[in-house]
Amino acid sequence: MKAAGLADPTTEALAVVISHDCDIAQDVGAEPSVEVIVGRRVVVADGNFTYAKSARRLQLTFTGGTEHLIVDLLASRKITIPKEQLVGHKPVEAVKLTSGELTILQRWLAARYRRSAFPDEFDKRLTRTGIRDRLGKILKSAGTSIAAIYFDVDQGEEVSRTGSDEPYALAIYLLYSTEVDPDSAQQATESAKIAIRKAFRDKCLSQATGTWRDIELIDCEAISDRAMTVQQAESFKRWSADHVSLRTEPQQAMMRDE
Numbered sequence: 001m002k003a004a005g006l007a008d009p010t011t012e013a014l015a016v017v018i019s020h021d022c023d024i025a026q027d028v029g030a031e032p033s034v035e036v037i038v039g040r041r042v043v044v045a046d047g048n049f050t051y052a053k054s055a056r057r058l059q060l061t062f063t064g065g066t067e068h069l070i071v072d073l074l075a076s077r078k079i080t081i082p083k084e085q086l087v088g089h090k091p092v093e094a095v096k097l098t099s100g101e102l103t104i105l106q107r108w109l110a111a112r113y114r115r116s117a118f119p120d121e122f123d124k125r126l127t128r129t130g131i132r133d134r135l136g137k138i139l140k141s142a143g144t145s146i147a148a149i150y151f152d153v154d155q156g157e158e159v160s161r162t163g164s165d166e167p168y169a170l171a172i173y174l175l176y177s178t179e180v181d182p183d184s185a186q187q188a189t190e191s192a193k194i195a196i197r198k199a200f201r202d203k204c205l206s207q208a209t210g211t212w213r214d215i216e217l218i219d220c221e222a223i224s225d226r227a228m229t230v231q232q233a234e235s236f237k238r239w240s241a242d243h244v245s246l247r248t249e250p251q252q253a254m255m256r257d258e
Contacts, residue, residue, distance in 0.1 A: 012040050014071055017091075018078070018109065033080040039073040048139045051147040051177070052108035055240055060105055061144075064096035075112050100179060111240070118237070121161050122153060122168050125214040134199040138192050145188035147225055148175040150236035164213045167204070171219040172196060173236060178226055189222040196220050 016037045017024070023031045042059060049059040055075065062069040097105065126132040139146060152171040161168055174196075176182075176189035200217035223232075 014039050014041060014069075016071065016073065017086075018105070024083070028083050032083055034083050034086060035078060035080055037073050037075075037078045039071045039077070042070050042072045045070050045144055046140055047143040047146065048136055050144045052104055052111055053139065053146075053148065053240055055108070055111040058105070058108045060097075060108075061101060062095050062097055064098040064101065065092075065094045067092075067094040069095055073108075075109075118151070118153060118239075119158070119161075122215070125164075125168065129203045129214050131199060131203055131215065134203070135196065138195045138199070141195075142188045142192045144180075145176050145185040146174055146192060147177040149173070149239045150175065150233075151239045152236050156235060165211075167212045167214055167216040169216050169218050172217065172221070173228070173232070174220070174222045175225050175228060176222055178224055182224070186222065186224070193220050193222050 016039060017034055018037055019031075019035045024034060045059045045061070048054060049057045049072070052058060057075070058073045060071050060073060062071060126135075135149075139149070150173040152173070154169050159168075174189050174193055176185040178185065197217065197220050200215065200220075204214050204216065205212055
């Protein structure tokens with residue numbers, strides 16, 4: 001995948017070529033077009049959009065070259081252009097992705113088609129209770145420390161729920177990155193864990209009766225990206241704040257989406 005082809009790093013608008021190197025090198029007859037995403041430069045990353053947490057929007061750092069950037073990309077702004085239009089243009093050598101950043105971009109592009117899905121009723125309860133909004137704010141505060149959020153709903157069983165007095169059992173695992181500053185990332189994720197537990201208690205736990213409604217948070221843990229086991233990763237579903245439900249996507253495991 002070629003992702004170093006930024007149009008002009010001195011302007012706000014940036015074009016990222018996302019076609020694979022081999023496709024770019026192919027004859028025009030075999031591969032006549034090149035895929036591009038037009039993005040914009042941002043100063044500070046929003047934690048909701050880093051590490052491919054959102055399938056629709058990505059804020060990606062470019063730190064592999066001499067000039068470091070954060071680029072805001074929208075999946076809806078992916079376009080194809082005739083390969084001939086790139087003749088005479090070269091990638092900006094000062095702006096490059098590291099191998100880890102390239103993996104994030106690849107994962108984000110694939111997530112457009114491989115997102116996890118949850119039961120409609122569970123999705124509605126996240127919104128109705130206000131939990132979805134609280135999670136978004138917590139993720140934003142955590143910045144780039146949290147690489148992913150995994151949900152384990154009813155221990156993977158598909159159980160039909162109707163009234164609020166039949167709560168879903170939910171375990172949340174906050175995967176934090178050890179790539180840059182592991183101690184700082186762990187601290188930020190532990191703070192997010194505390195905030196998430198409080199959000200569920202405030203929204204879903206009756207103070208009068210001590211009973212859960214809508215969604216019962218049975219566990220919320222912070223886990224290092226070096227410590228998550230293959231079994232855990234294949235069992236849990238990666239949650240995105242903008243995911244859609246079973247009505248529009250087939251349900252599937254999201255562990256190894258790279």
